[in-house]
Amino acid sequence: MPSKGELRLQRLLAEHERWRSRESLNLLASENLSSPSVQRYLSSDMGRRYTLELDQVLHGEKVDNGYAGTRYLDEVEGMARSLAAKLLHGKRASVKPLSGHVAALCVLAPLLPRGARYLAVFPEQGGYDGYAPAYIPSVLGYTARELPVHGPLHEVDVEEVTTKIRREKPEAVILGQSYFVLPYPVRPIADAVHEHGGKLLYDASHVMGLVMGGEFQDPLGEGADVVYGSTHKSFFGPQGGIIAARDIELLDRIEAYMTWRILDNAHWNRIAALTQALLEMERYGRAYASTVVVNARALASELEAQGIPVLGADLGYTRSHQVFLDGATLKARHGLAPPGLARRLERQDILIDLVGRVGTAEATRLGVRKTDMPEIARWIHSAGILGKPVKAQVNAFRRRFKRLRFA
Ligand SMILES: Cc1ncc(COP(=O)(O)O)c(C=O)c1O
Known part of the structure; x- marks a missing residue:
């Protein structure tokens, strides 16, 4: 007999899964769906095991792994590393970081000494909070300086940024944002930072699937x-x-530092699941990534057609999976800011950020097409602006998509 606690836990999972994976329409830009095969690897025996590459002499014997029983895990990691390097056009890759934030720590700590300065977009302009002075710089002893961007879609003025880099000579420039709709002019920024021996680091957390799919930028x-x-x-x-x-030596420096400083066990079930996702990306990535962007642009213009203001019409709204609602105009026009809109939508099983960011990655994986966007935009208007119930239609729509696409 399950205990009361176990029954409660079972119910929480069942309700969560019914709501989040069968009934609601997820337009959160930070989330996605993984395939049944990826799920299978996540719950596999590999999640209970250790493997740890070593280069040590123990009792006079050379030892290259601290554990026995690792032969399959090691082969899986090798597959993941070469697929990741291939899809990102690198010479070498690591799949050990436990998250995007941990990947940032794994890259920054060995490449930038304490006291180093970097330029990054600040959160007020759509940058990732982790790069702001109070967070990673306060832990690793860096000074974060602002990388200027302009306008609602955070455009870079090449002249301004490269002049600032040449003047300030930071040890690194970090590109990549949490609000991320336009590619950067990477080449001139790379040239400027390389002139004084600095590094150009690119946080692709949000656009990873697009980059791997040959969309957005390389x-x-x-x-x-x-x-x-x-x-x-x-x-x-x-x-x-x-x-x-780009260089083997650089990745080797990063990997040599990470073990025992930033992580130890790398969660091998996750790495097996990631390998499956990389194989799916290798096979379907191009079609997936281009559909995500087509869907995002279509959703943006359909939202505008419904009177829900979206930023950046003159630049085509977006070249990524994200669309930015124009919070100020929304409030002036409808007396409602993005958090209020998001809460009303959540009650009708449509999920968007409370900060006014809408994303199409998960819907695309589900099989939602450009031709579905007028209906979705109408629901967002009915539920979000007029406060009308649309839950039954949303649930019925969601149930139509039974098999994941691009998997
Ligand atoms: C640009 C950027 N970098 C890093 C992260 C952290 O990623 P994770 O949640 O995988 O640690 C985020 C999270 O939203 C992000 O937007």
């Missing part, structure tokens, strides 16, 4: 030294992190 091909980030936002892997570098 950070390493365009001059970045390292690309890294989460594996579960626009990329449909398990939650985790990944790093790829």
Whole structure:
């Protein structure tokens, strides 16, 4: 007989899964769906095991792994590393970081000494909070300086940024944002930072699936030294992190530092699941990534057609999986800001960020097409602006998509 606690836990999972994976329409830009095969690897025996590459002499004997029983795990890791390097156009890759944030720590700590300065977009302009002075810099002893961007879609003025880099000579420039709709002019920024021996780092957490699918941009091909980030936002892997570098030596430095400083066990079930997702990306990535972007642009213009203001019409709204609602105009026009809109939508089983960011990665994986966007935008208007019930239609729509696409 299950205990009361076990029954409660079972009920929580069952209700969560019914709501989140069968009834609601998820337009959160940070999430995605992984395939049944990825789920299978996540719950496999590999999640209970250890493997630890070593280069040590113990009792006079050379030892290359601290554990026995690792032969299959090690082969899986080898597959993941070569697939990741191939898809990100790097010479070598690591799949050990446990998340995008951990990947950032794994890259920064060995490459930048304490006291180093980096330029990054600040959170007020759509940058990742972790790079703001109070967070990673306060832990690793860095000074974070602002990388300027302009306008609602956070455009880079090449002249301004490269002049600032040449003047300030930071040890690194970090590209990549949490609000991320336009590719960067990577090449001139890379040239400027390389002139004084600095590094160009590209946090692709949000756009990883698009980069791997040949959409958005190719950070390493365009001059970045390292690309890294989460594996579960626009990329449909398990939650985790990944790093790829243009040079073998650079990745070796990163890997030599990470074990016992930032992580030890790398969660081998996650790495097996990631390998499956990388195989799916290798096979279906191009079609997936281009559909995600087509869907995002279609959703943006359908939202505008419904009177829900979206930023950046003159730039085509977006080239990623994200769309930014225009919070100020929304409030002026409808007396409702993004948090209020998101709460009303949640009650009708449509999920968007409370900060006014809408994403199409998960819906695309489900099989939602450009031609579905007028209906979705109408529901967002009915539920979010007029406060009308649309839950029954949303649930029925969601149930139509039984088999994951691009898997
Ligand atoms: C640009 C960027 N980097 C890193 C992270 C952290 O990723 P994770 O949640 O995988 O640690 C985020 C999270 O949203 C992000 O937006």
